[in-house]
Amino acid sequence: MKGYAGKFLEVNLSSENVKETILDEEILSQYIGGRGLATKILWDKLGKNWERIEPLGSENLLLMLTGPLTGYVPGARLCVSGKSPQSNGVVGSTVGGEFSVELKCAGYDGIIFYGKAEKPVYLFIKDSEVELKPANHIWGKGSQETLKILVKECREELASRFPRRGLWKEPQIVYIGPAGEKRSRIAVVAAKWAHAAGYGGYGGVMGSKNLKAVVVKGTGPLPDVVDMKKVSTLINKILDINFRNIVFRRWGTGNLGHDVGSRISSEPVRNWQEEWHNEESYGSYEFEKYWVKRYWADFGCPTSCLKLAVIRSGPFEGAITDNPDYENQAYLGPNLGIFNAEENIYLTALIDELGLCGIQTGNVLGFAGELYEKGILTKQDLEGVELKWGDAKAFATLAQMIADRKGIGDILAEGTHRAALKISKLKGVDVSLYDVTEKGIAIGAHGIRSEEDYPGYESYACSVQAGDHTSVARIPLDHGNSELRSLLYDTGVFCWFNFFEKEAQDLLWPFIEAVTGWKITEKQWIETVGRKILHIQRALLLLGGPDMQWVPRKDDDVPLRWYIPLGAGPYKGKAVDRERLNRDRKEYYEAIGWDENGIPLPTELKRLGLKDVDRKLDEIRKPLPKY
Amino acid sequence: MKGLSENERVWIARDYLKCSGCRRCEIVCSLSHEGKIWPEASRIRVFMLIPGVEVPHLCVQCHDYPCLKVCPTKALSINKQTEAVIVDKEACVACGKCIDACPGKIPYIHPTENYALICDLCSGRPKCVEACAAGRWNALEIIKKSDTHTFKLYAKTPEIITRDIASQIYGKKWRETV
Numbered sequence: 001m002k003g004y005a006g007k008f009l010e011v012n013l014s015s016e017n018v019k020e021t022i023l024d025e026e027i028l029s030q031y032i033g034g035r036g037l038a039t040k041i042l043w044d045k046l047g048k049n050w051e052r053i054e055p056l057g058s059e060n061l062l063l064m065l066t067g068p069l070t071g072y073v074p075g076a077r078l079c080v081s082g083k084s085p086q087s088n089g090v091v092g093s094t095v096g097g098e099f100s101v102e103l104k105c106a107g108y109d110g111i112i113f114y115g116k117a118e119k120p121v122y123l124f125i126k127d128s129e130v131e132l133k134p135a136n137h138i139w140g141k142g143s144q145e146t147l148k149i150l151v152k153e154c155r156e157e158l159a160s161r162f163p164r165r166g167l168w169k170e171p172q173i174v175y176i177g178p179a180g181e182k183r184s185r186i187a188v189v190a191a192k193w194a195h196a197a198g199y200g201g202y203g204g205v206m207g208s209k210n211l212k213a214v215v216v217k218g219t220g221p222l223p224d225v226v227d228m229k230k231v232s233t234l235i236n237k238i239l240d241i242n243f244r245n246i247v248f249r250r251w252g253t254g255n256l257g258h259d260v261g262s263r264i265s266s267e268p269v270r271n272w273q274e275e276w277h278n279e280e281s282y283g284s285y286e287f288e289k290y291w292v293k294r295y296w297a298d299f300g301c302p303t304s305c306l307k308l309a310v311i312r313s314g315p316f317e318g319a320i321t322d323n324p325d326y327e328n329q330a331y332l333g334p335n336l337g338i339f340n341a342e343e344n345i346y347l348t349a350l351i352d353e354l355g356l357c358g359i360q361t362g363n364v365l366g367f368a369g370e371l372y373e374k375g376i377l378t379k380q381d382l383e384g385v386e387l388k389w390g391d392a393k394a395f396a397t398l399a400q401m402i403a404d405r406k407g408i409g410d411i412l413a414e415g416t417h418r419a420a421l422k423i424s425k426l427k428g429v430d431v432s433l434y435d436v437t438e439k440g441i442a443i444g445a446h447g448i449r450s451e452e453d454y455p456g457y458e459s460y461a462c463s464v465q466a467g468d469h470t471s472v473a474r475i476p477l478d479h480g481n482s483e484l485r486s487l488l489y490d491t492g493v494f495c496w497f498n499f500f501e502k503e504a505q506d507l508l509w510p511f512i513e514a515v516t517g518w519k520i521t522e523k524q525w526i527e528t529v530g531r532k533i534l535h536i537q538r539a540l541l542l543l544g545g546p547d548m549q550w551v552p553r554k555d556d557d558v559p560l561r562w563y564i565p566l567g568a569g570p571y572k573g574k575a576v577d578r579e580r581l582n583r584d585r586k587e588y589y590e591a592i593g594w595d596e597n598g599i600p601l602p603t604e605l606k607r608l609g610l611k612d613v614d615r616k617l618d619e620i621r622k623p624l625p626k627y
Numbered sequence: 628m629k630g631l632s633e634n635e636r637v638w639i640a641r642d643y644l645k646c647s648g649c650r651r652c653e654i655v656c657s658l659s660h661e662g663k664i665w666p667e668a669s670r671i672r673v674f675m676l677i678p679g680v681e682v683p684h685l686c687v688q689c690h691d692y693p694c695l696k697v698c699p700t701k702a703l704s705i706n707k708q709t710e711a712v713i714v715d716k717e718a719c720v721a722c723g724k725c726i727d728a729c730p731g732k733i734p735y736i737h738p739t740e741n742y743a744l745i746c747d748l749c750s751g752r753p754k755c756v757e758a759c760a761a762g763r764w765n766a767l768e769i770i771k772k773s774d775t776h777t778f779k780l781y782a783k784t785p786e787i788i789t790r791d792i793a794s795q796i797y798g799k800k801w802r803e804t805v
């Protein structure tokens with residue numbers, strides 16, 4: 001089997017048993033890797049009892065998977081998955097960096113974690129030698145300390161085990177911060193500084209397993225491919241296309257905070273009360289002042305959309321973070337009434353340090369900010385914090401409370417949607433208007449009211465990854481941003497950002513063939529291979545549980561707030577039109593093969609050989625009331 | 628290789644602050660020498676002892692070749708044209724003496740074979756530099772080699788380079804972390 005290392009690691013954290021497994025070609029050729037394979041593994045291992053599996057319990061699995069294209073297609077990523085404590089479905093959450101390449105070089109296509117370690121541990125992989133090690137000394141530590149200690153001690157260990165080999169490069173590491181350790185539903189699995197698998201909440205899953213980090217040193221080559229010459233040619237073509245994209249190379253997404261997001265009115269401002277601002281203080285060049293590296297890339301990437309921002313003096317001295325990218329700029333900036341680059345960099349660095357997700361945390365902080373503005377949450381509820389819009393220090397204090405699960409932070413650590421339900425109950429007021437999420441997941445900073453940004457009406461409502469802005473549903477199904485495309489990238493596993501151009505997208509099919517020998521056409525991907533994965537993901541999202549279950553069709557909606565017209569800016573007065581949303585949703589259901597309630601059709605499931613999924617879905621296929 | 632004629636000796640200048648960490652240099656070096664993408668067998672290795680501080684690490688062709696002098700099996704020789712260190716794979720016994728002698732601890736043992744890896748300057752047309760230039764990162768650039776001893780000063784360990792760069796971009800206290 002070409003493109004694959006050929007082995008997976010199965011690590012039972014409860015019994016400390018580690019073994020190697022071989023997945024057969026039949027499964028891999030259908031589900032490939034990354035998100036596709038994660039969906040299949042989760043369905044097979046947990047599907048029967050899905051509704052009863054507690055995402056933060058020891059029964060859940062934590063998956064870290066690569067794909068056959070990882071390391072070959074420029075821009076390597078790792079796909080982290082499991083049952084999501086946010087959506088209760090499956091999210092394929094990817095993170096950039098060298099970890100996935102190093103893992104393949106160690107001889108593994110992925111790792112499957114079971115159970116729960118008795119005490120904090122980290123996993124150390126040196127090629128085929130795999131060991132669970134105590135992590136007490138790094139438990140509770142933030143990202144900077146965790147990385148420093150792990151790089152040092154693992155390099156020292158390698159040097160002493162292999163004294164004549166010469167200097168060891170650092171091993172690659174994914175880890176959680178204090179928020180993950182506290183099983184926060186909005187915690188990330190991180191790499192480097194702010195590289196994070198954010199959507200899904202897998203930092204909390206990792207924490208619930210007492211797993212602080214995974215460290216890998218792989219000294220082998222990437223697995224063999226069918227036609228290396230062809231692969232090299234395709235790599236060069238993809239590089240050339242992206243070398244030409246000089247604007248994106250220059251800024252990454254870091255020029256959107258003012259120059260794009262606000263101008264096209266799709267940026268959250270004060271918990272989405274607006275999606276527009278006119279603060280020039282938030283312009284691209286204000287951010288660039290803090291960049292110490294203008295082109296920062298992950299393995300094989302031509303784009304280097306990442307930048308490195310540092311604050312070297314003043315009250316926020318010592319803050320280090322990537323970019324911040326647009327999501328962090330928006331959510332930890334205007335969404336909190338903050339329009340100052342330095343404060344945004346400080347907050348982003350703090351969120352990284354705590355192991356929280358910039359999007360989910362920025363959303364819940366904005367939610368709390370609005371409840372404070374409306375008088376629903378008081379200074380007393382917030383343990384003395386006056387949560388005024390624009391007060392970076394106040395929001396930082398609350399973020400720390402979330403990571404520590406201290407006071408109200410304990411509720412907010414559950415993410416906006418769950419916090420909204422709880423606070424509504426506690427306060428006896430309905431706060432659902434302020435809950436800007438989709439099926440438990442805070443929506444990326446790309447609103448749809450102005451209809452100028454890339455997501456459409458159906459995008460979040462019909463996505464199998466809910467609020468995930470990197471996995472939006474679009475019709476027609478061959479749309480350049482369709483969810484089947486995101487699925488391909490997450491299954492591959494590689495970065496979306498080198499595939500904005502159709503010209504580059506079209507190279508992926510020959511790429512798959514040159515690596516694996518499998519001929520998959522775009523049509524086959526849309527109609528069978530990708531579609532099948534999407535149906536299973538959809539099924540597991542609808543099955544949900546145990547703390548909540550989404551109501552078919554009814555919950556395929558957008559946040560209440562988006563039905564309220566924008567109050568200012570060039571798109572003032574625009575709001576989501578419910579009639580049209582219903583129409584677009586219906587059209588999407590029909591195109592993808594779901595019934596009128598959004599449940600995959602029996603005929604469709606049978607066509608794709610998913611009879612077991614069909615049978616399971618019968619449990620939720622009751623006649624639904626009219627909404 | 629603009630401005631250099633065919634027979635001129637090249638040297639690879641390195642500017643760590645410009646390194647993006649893309650590892651394209653490792654990819655092309657291992658592809659051309661091993662036929663595979665194999666970062667751990669690349670003759671240039673990008674160290675990232677602290678994220679954001681990426682250090683491309685490769686031989687500088689010291690004028691006095693300390694590595695060569697200590698080799699007990701005479702496995703190392705100098706290519707007359709390029710002045711690169713050439714490893715005789717058969718003669719090398721992977722004893723690691725050249726590593727100890729190198730002021731930058733640059734050579735290292737091949738991950739699966741029994742010999743040391745040292746940059747051979749791709750016979751005068753360095754692939755890594757081409758890859759770096761294609762991305763316009765220019766962390767690696769070709770310059771004309773002249774008869775000076777200063778090139779050797781670039782043979783530093785990744786730890787020392789990392790301390791310098793980290794202290795510049797992140798602040799002094801980062802010196803102590805590596």
Ligand code: SF4
Pocket residue numbers: 645646647648649650651652653673681683755758759764765766767
């Ligand atoms: S190709 Fe250049 S920028 Fe990329 S890692 Fe190598 S030296 Fe750094």
Ligand code: SF4
Pocket residue numbers: 685686687688689692693694695712728729730731732733734745782
């Ligand atoms: S840098 Fe090291 S390997 Fe290169 S010539 Fe000098 S001593 Fe030898």
Ligand code: SF4
Pocket residue numbers: 655656669670671685745746747748749752753754755756
């Ligand atoms: S010059 Fe050639 S051998 Fe030397 S590091 Fe660069 S690519 Fe490798």
